[in-house]
Amino acid sequence: MSTGGVRKCILVCMILLSGICYKSYRPTGVQRMTVSLNGFYQNSFSSRSASNEKYKHSDRKSTHPPFVIRHVYPTGPESPPSLVTYGRDLPAYNDNYNIDTTTLLTSQITSPRKSKYEIIDLKNKYVTCDKIHVFIQARDDWNRPKQNGGDYFRARIYNDNLNASSSNNGDIIDHGNGTYSAYFTLPWTGLVNIEVTLMIPSEVIRIVKRIYHENPYRMVYEGKFQSGKKIKITKCHIHLDSSRLLCNFTDELSGQPWFCEKPKNLPCSSWIEHHGNPALTQKRTNELLLPGEEDAFQTKYIRRVLRRLQPLAIKVQSNEQLEGYHLCKAHLPFCRPRPSARNPGLSSAGGSRPTSSMTSGFYYRDVWHSNVCNARYLSTAAVQSCLRNKRLYFYGDSTLRQWYNFLLEYLPTLNNVTFYEHKSTYKVGPLTAEDPKNNFTSRFFHHGLPIRNTWMLVKNIQYEFNEIDKLRADKNTVVVLNMWAHFTGVTLDDYQSRLICVRNALTRLYQRSPETLVIIKSANTRSFAYTPTSTINFSDWYVMKLDAIMRDVMKDVPNIVIIDVWDMTNCHHTGSDVHPHDLVVREEIKMMLSYVCSSKRNGST
Structure with missing residues (x-):
């Protein structure tokens, strides 16, 4: 054999060997699929794709713990490849990543x-x-x-x-x-x-696009592991960029991934608390900037x-010689679910809105006038009557907790019966309020990981789609959802895949109980500091993309309502804040109750 032939043979053997080693180090259950995200009904993880297909046609009872602990160990002397490399060739959902690297002036x-x-x-x-x-x-x-x-x-x-x-x-x-x-x-x-x-x-x-594309691991989350007096804190993420051994806390049924570095001399089963670390997030984000970009x-x-x-x-x-405001959209319908959540003005391509559509409403003397449906204020007595025998389940972030708290303060017969097991309970729940006089219950659960809040108990972190599967729902059950503020640190692929799990759970809920009302609160505008960390990780530009994906994924789910609070927060005189002003929350609650208490929905004439 010639010298050139020997070299070619050696080169081929080296390539094959490296491929075998690389495959052996990949944690099971997180292999990326190279599917186009425009066909978003396919999931980003192979195990998730198969399980979600099964869930579409099954009505399962979820009895599993919130996380199934698996150990991920390398099988050779080298360190496992960083998870950040998996599927890097996949473009973000409906986005353009032709990054211009020209020197920035x-x-x-x-x-x-x-x-x-x-x-x-x-x-x-x-x-x-x-x-x-x-x-x-x-x-x-x-x-x-x-x-x-x-x-x-x-x-x-x-x-x-x-x-x-x-x-x-x-x-x-x-x-x-x-x-x-x-x-x-x-x-x-x-x-x-x-x-x-x-x-x-x-x-x-x-x-921002360059950083998002190259570094899905930007937000720093940490897990606390404890056995007796021995405590270790390690980093955690969906895309954990680490050469250390990993604990795999991927949800077994859905395939939703979560990983933590394995602590030395402690088992993965000793994971007891979770939090987001803003100081390390800022440090990591600043390190991702190239020279001159900070300017x-x-x-x-x-x-x-x-x-x-x-x-x-x-x-x-006024064209009618009247002062005040005018509803420019005639014959507004009752506030009730449509056959699907595809609202007028929302396109099927990414949820963007054509200019021919009208804004979802406007304020006049701080009162929100909806262009979507005939929303109206209800007296306290009317609200209590409407909520009699009902059960409200809120699954979301702190902006949805505002709705839960508003009802707790607004309704005099609604009492807080929460057991505050941990100092984080008042933020992440579970929170419970009961009105024994009217047989009404309201509960708040924070959505599952990722969560950026202070230290919280892992056992209280439940994925919202698993919780929805546990519901014994009927016509008196109302489910309210929102998921956006804590997802600015994940890729659009990850967010879309998560929403598909939620959508499938809502489809199963509808099959069990077609009369259960589901309300989705959209993202709202927010302020962000004039720093690279805040602009990169919390800006409305990315939130708007998340909101568009949510509308697209949920548009055909039957019996749900999407309440558009983006317009409600964008234009209000109190300004944009991640937690809107009470004046805005009051109007958001009015929209929610207009659907929950619709005369058509409650069988009145």
Whole structure:
């Protein structure tokens, strides 16, 4: 055999051997599938794909503990490959990761001081329900028009004297050439002011995309392991970037993954507490920035209101000679579930909203007027009567806990009967309130991992889809869900796969109890600090993508309602906060009760 032939033979043997070694180190149950995420009915994990297919047609009783402990050990002298490498070639859900690595010059970043907006075809007279077109021109610090799109803007109209405000219709249109369009419907008489805010410039989003694509392990979570007086704390994550031995806490039935580094001299079964570590998250996120990128995260570029090319306070008259507000959408239906959650104005492609659709509502004197259904306030006595014999189950994060707490404070006969087993119970639950007079029960459970809160008991962390499977539901059962605030640290693949588990559980619930009402609270807008860590890990730009995936995955599930609180928080005068103001929560509760207490749903005429 020739020398060249020998070299080729050796090379082939080395490749085959390395492939065998690599395969032997991969933890079982987490092999990535190379399927396109646009076909989102396929899951990202092989074990999950098979089990979810089975769940679609089975009505199982879940008696398993929240986590099944498996040990993951390498079988050779080398360290196991980082989980971060698994499926790195998969693109994020419906996104473009053609990352431009051109050197970033801060003078080229979209400038909120130089960018301007104006009304197209400005008129001398407007009447209620007229539409206006706001045109945005992005410019850099040298006042040069931008030639590319990708900036993240938010917009609203408002009148502070009337405590009136509204978001734009549909999504702000990115024309791809540095210009954008926002459309509004004018629902009240009097002055209307326009506000456009540059939330994140395209250049910063480019950095965020690179980091998300290359580093799914950004948020730092830790597990506490204890046996007697011996305590060890190790790092945990879905995508754990570690060369150490791992404890595999993947949910056995769904395949939802979770891993922790195995502590020295302690078994995996000694895992007792979990928390998120913000200090280590900040340190890790800063380490992911390339030289010079931190300069783009300056306060002058992020969350800044744009200047106007012209005075944009227009006066609106009534076309019916009446002062006040006008519902521009005639014949609103009762607030009740549709055959599916596919609401008008929500497309099937990623949940984006066309500008032809109307915003989900508007505020006038701090009262939310829905454009979706005929929502109304109910007296305390009416709410108590409506909730008689009902059981409300809240599964979600702290923004949903606000709904639970609001009812607890609002209803005088509802009593807190929670057993506070741990200092974290008041945050993550389980929380229980009972009204013995009306036979009404309300319960709150935090959704399963990932969770960023302070130290909490592992035994109290339950996956929401498993809890839904345990419900003995009937027409008096109401399930309320939301999942977004703690998922900004996972990939869109992971979030979509998690929602598929929830969707399948809701489908099984519907098969067991077709009259059970399910309400999904959408994501809300939030504030975030002017730091790389906050902008990268908590920005609305990513939350908006999560919300779009939620709407897309859930759009065809029967008998559910999606309450759009994004518009409710985007435009309110108290500003955006991860925990909205009580004035906003009150209106969110009004929307929820309008569905729960619908006369059609309760059999009244």
